[in-house]
Ligand SMILES: Nc1ncnc2c1ncn2[C@@H]1O[C@H](COP(=O)(O)OP(=O)(O)OP(=O)(O)O)[C@@H](O)[C@H]1O
Ligand SMILES: O=P(O)(O)OC[C@H]1O[C@H](OP(=O)(O)OP(=O)(O)O)[C@H](O)[C@@H]1O
């Protein structure tokens with residue numbers, strides 16, 4: 001039976017379970033459940049702290065796990081990314097009191113608070129900077145105003161928490177993170193692991209694309225197909241009206257409205273966009 005670790009709390013827990021449900025796996029109904037058996041797919045899910053998941057995957061006690069790239073790097077565990085999952089996007093940044101420009105070199109000799117001590121220590125070493133790293137479990141942004149640290153390194157999503165605490169990010173991002181599917185470095189390639197990866201890849205891909213259907217006069221078909229080339233090539237079907245054709249193509253979700261505007265301007269009619277739930281390419 002495949003053993004898979006899923007975040008039980010925090011920013012990744014909800015989207016990870018939703019994605020697994022979309023991929024056809026059974027997920028917990030009760031927030032406090034720590035395991036769920038999915039006999040139909042021969043999988044057992046373990047609901048663990050996102051920070052602990054790379055440790056379990058790296059030790060080989062679970063076959064696959066979902067966690068953040070930043071957490072995987074910080075763990076130092078021997079794990080590899082099988083698939084980027086497209087949610088839980090954040091950057092990991094240095095930040096210090098607003099009101100002036102900061103550089104990473106200025107952290108030398110300073111106190112730096114973080115929940116990700118290994119990620120930070122590695123980055124400071126790369127910069128040749130020697131700072132005192134103070135490990136905190138959370139709410140790191142408050143540490144400067146409370147006097148525990150001079151600067152911080154933490155997860156930045158919208159940037160709202162930094163602004164609220166009068167901090168400003170500086171330096172290059174230490175990590176561009178998102179949720180990832182992890183396996184142990186050098187572990188055997190089981191068919192069951194491949195199957196879960198393929199199913200999740202199908203959902204990730206489906207979330208990034210939409211299906212577009214439209215009718216267009218054959219006189220503009222070449223121009224319309226240039227706007228919607230699809231992945232391989234668009235499907236073109238005849239309509240009862242011989243001078244018209246129906247076209248179907250996948251388009252990137254982020255561009256769908258622009259593409260619909262362009263098709264409408266060209267003379268396409270009945271331009272319909274619909275969600276794709278999953279796919280195998
Ligand atoms: N505001 C956010 N926006 C986007 N991703 C985030 C945000 N906060 C955390 N993450 C990501 O979620 C992952 C785990 O962080 P999270 O804060 O959910 O776990 P935790 O700190 O262990 O749990 P908790 O905060 O509940 O104690 C990390 O990969 C992080 O990059
Ligand atoms: O840039 P923002 O959108 O404001 O989000 C960033 C904040 O979100 C996370 O905190 P979380 O809620 O996980 O609390 P924690 O600090 O206790 O981990 C992270 O640690 C930052 O504090």
Ligand SMILES: [Mg+2]
Pocket residue numbers: 010138
């Ligand atoms: Mg957190």
